[in-house]
Amino acid sequence: AMLEPGARRLAGRHVLVTAGPTHEPIDPVRYIANRSSGRQGFAIATAAAAEGARVTLVHGPVAIAPPRGVKAVSVETAREMLAAAEAALPADIAVFAAAVADWRPVAEAAGKIKKDGSGSVPALALAENPDILAAIAHRAEGRPGLVVGFAAETDDLLAHAGAKLARKGADVIVANDVSPGTGIMGGAENEVVLVTTGGTERWPRLGKDEVARRLVHWMADHLPEPRP
Ligand code: CTP
Numbered sequence: 001a002m003l004e005p006g007a008r009r010l011a012g013r014h015v016l017v018t019a020g021p022t023h024e025p026i027d028p029v030r031y032i033a034n035r036s037s038g039r040q041g042f043a044i045a046t047a048a049a050a051e052g053a054r055v056t057l058v059h060g061p062v063a064i065a066p067p068r069g070v071k072a073v074s075v076e077t078a079r080e081m082l083a084a085a086e087a088a089l090p091a092d093i094a095v096f097a098a099a100v101a102d103w104r105p106v107a108e109a110a111g112k113i114k115k116d117g118s119g120s121v122p123a124l125a126l127a128e129n130p131d132i133l134a135a136i137a138h139r140a141e142g143r144p145g146l147v148v149g150f151a152a153e154t155d156d157l158l159a160h161a162g163a164k165l166a167r168k169g170a171d172v173i174v175a176n177d178v179s180p181g182t183g184i185m186g187g188a189e190n191e192v193v194l195v196t197t198g199g200t201e202r203w204p205r206l207g208k209d210e211v212a213r214r215l216v217h218w219m220a221d222h223l224p225e226p227r228p
């Protein structure tokens, strides 16, 4: 059917977005985290809502306000993010824009760890966090029809993105070079390459809001029909 001008392309769809960092507590005053402003994920949530989608935005600790008209679920740790993302299913589309901490301290110290004055440092035992994208993309039941991952890399961008596409079971990886000097991390712009099994699509450097709008249109173009 012809698309009416101004038609909202994701009307009736549910879009799940993860965004921001996770914080993995070491003790009551310290944590492990990735750098992430949450801006790109929040912009995707905004753009999906503008196309008429119902949006659930599961986000870690960020300094920006959640967009109007989306259901924001605030979490702290990777394990909480996984639980919140799974609780939000079913979804037609899932976009994993969060910068999830890969490891967490095995146990959070109950009290603040103190320097003892001798210069000795605490040994931090780490455990690997669950991969939220892989867990949801590999679901036998209730896999979203379109699974979008990100890959922020400083080296060998396309090789790493292609490996993540295959390993995690995503339908597309939005890859970006976050080397120091690009200004991407924390900045207002992004420069991405979409990596699918069909090939790569390089986009120019754009504002994160414009990347989000284009990505939402790309998703609408690639969304499978809902199952009857
Ligand atoms: N991701 C996730 N859960 C994790 C780690 C990553 O959902 N525990 C998602 C991210 O949101 C992103 C994609 O997986 O969409 C790639 O994240 P990235 O950190 O680049 O991949 P990793 O597999 O963690 O590899 P590495 O950090 O070693 O590059």
Ligand code: CA
Residues within 6 Å of the ligand: 100, 101, 102
């Ligand atoms: Ca990682």
